[in-house]
Amino acid sequence: MVGLLSWVASLYVPGRQYGRGQAPEAWKGHGMPLIQLVATGGTIASRSTAAGRQAQATGAELLSRSTIPEGAEVRVVDLAAKGSFAWQHSDLRTLIRSAREQLAGEADGVVITHGTDTMEELAFLLDLVHADPRPVVFTGAQRPFDHPAPDGPANLADALAVASSPLARNRGVLLSFDGYVYLARGVTKVDTLSAHAFDAPGRGPALRVADGAVSALTPAARPPTLRFDHGTAELPKVDVVPLYVGADAAGLRAGIEAGARGLVLAAFGAGNANPGIVEAVRDAAADGVPVLVCSRVPAGPVVPLYTGGGGADLLAAGAVFGADLNPWQGRILLTVALTLPDPLAALRVWLEADTTKEVRA
Numbered sequence: 001m002v003g004l005l006s007w008v009a010s011l012y013v014p015g016r017q018y019g020r021g022q023a024p025e026a027w028k029g030h031g032m033p034l035i036q037l038v039a040t041g042g043t044i045a046s047r048s049t050a051a052g053r054q055a056q057a058t059g060a061e062l063l064s065r066s067t068i069p070e071g072a073e074v075r076v077v078d079l080a081a082k083g084s085f086a087w088q089h090s091d092l093r094t095l096i097r098s099a100r101e102q103l104a105g106e107a108d109g110v111v112i113t114h115g116t117d118t119m120e121e122l123a124f125l126l127d128l129v130h131a132d133p134r135p136v137v138f139t140g141a142q143r144p145f146d147h148p149a150p151d152g153p154a155n156l157a158d159a160l161a162v163a164s165s166p167l168a169r170n171r172g173v174l175l176s177f178d179g180y181v182y183l184a185r186g187v188t189k190v191d192t193l194s195a196h197a198f199d200a201p202g203r204g205p206a207l208r209v210a211d212g213a214v215s216a217l218t219p220a221a222r223p224p225t226l227r228f229d230h231g232t233a234e235l236p237k238v239d240v241v242p243l244y245v246g247a248d249a250a251g252l253r254a255g256i257e258a259g260a261r262g263l264v265l266a267a268f269g270a271g272n273a274n275p276g277i278v279e280a281v282r283d284a285a286a287d288g289v290p291v292l293v294c295s296r297v298p299a300g301p302v303v304p305l306y307t308g309g310g311g312a313d314l315l316a317a318g319a320v321f322g323a324d325l326n327p328w329q330g331r332i333l334l335t336v337a338l339t340l341p342d343p344l345a346a347l348r349v350w351l352e353a354d355t356t357k358e359v360r361a
Helices: 002-011 059-064 089-104 119-129 152-164 250-257 275-286 311-316 327-337 343-352
Strands: 034-041 046-049 052-055 073-082 109-113 136-139 173-177 180-183 207-210 213-216 238-242 262-267 291-295
Touching (some): 034 059, 059 073, 059 152, 089 109, 109 152, 119 327, 136 152, 152 173, 152 207, 238 250, 250 262, 250 275, 262 311, 262 327, 275 311, 327 343
Parallel strands (some): 034 073, 034 109, 109 136, 238 262, 262 291
Antiparallel strands (some): 046 052, 180 207, 207 213
16 A cells, blocks of 8 residues: 555646546546544534534534545544543544554545644644655634534535645645645634634645645645654643733743743744843753743744844753744644653754655655
C-alpha cells in the first residue's frame, strides 16, 4: 500500500482539479479512496435543547446529510460528542491515538469533525506529530445540525473531497471550511459566528474547493514534525501570559508557582514587553522554565528589535521567539516540545526548519 501511495503522489499535477465523479488518474484501476471520518462533536453535531445547544448527532448522521465523493468509501468512528471548548489534555492524547489508528490501516485520508472554538489548536497539535504523507482534514460548522440552513453538510462534503484528493498529500494536517483549505500552521478563527470562520493571516489558503473540485493554490510542502509518544507522554501545563499597557509580572510568576513548565508571552507588536516582564523572563529561564514569545497581533513574525523592555531584551534574557505563530499555537508547540529530552533544542530546530521546499514525491 505504501508503494502504491508513493506512486499516486508522483502522478498528481499541481493546479489540476478532481471533482465529483472524476477519478484521479492515479486511482483508476486501483480502487477508489478510503476515508476515515472521526466525529468529535462541536457545532456541526449540535442540536438545540432547553439548556442550550448540545453535541448529539453521530458521525453517521452527519454523513447522511453530506455528499460523499463518487466511488469513495467512508468509514465512521464516533470518538467524542462535546463542545471543543470542553476538551482537556487527556482528550488531545485520545485524538492523536485515534488519528494514528485510522492511518495504521489502508485509509487514504482522515476527516475529523470538531468544534471551531479550539480547532486551530487541535489541527496544529496533530500537524506537529503527523509525519505521514496522507492528509488529515479538520472541518466543522458555525450553524448547528438542526439549523434550517446548516453549513456543516457542505463543509463535510468539501473535507471529504480534500481527503480524497492527491493534491492534499504531503501538506500535513489541513483545515477545510467554507470552500477554503488552510495548512494547520497559521490558521485561526477570525469570526465568532460567520460561515467564513477561518483564515490564515499573512499566509492564505493552500487549496480551494468549488462544487466538489479541489484546486491547489500553493505547492505541497511537508511541515516539520516532533516526536510524541501518545501512550506514555504526558502533556505538561503551559500558560499563555497576555501583555497589555501597565502589565506587571504577577501573572507570569503565578503561572510558574501554579506548576506551569513553560510560558508563552502574547507580546506587544513584533515581540516586545516591558522591563518588569523581561526580569521575570530572565528568572524563569534561569529556573529552567522556557518562555516562547509570540505576538498578540494577528499577522507577522516576532523579531527581537528593541531594547528598554523590548524584544532584544527578551532574547538576551533567554526567551525563544516563535516566528509567526499565534500564542495559542505557540502554546501547543511548547507543550509538545516539553515532552522531549531537550525542549529548547526541539523548539529551535522546529522553528528554523525550512517549510518552503516543494514536495515532488
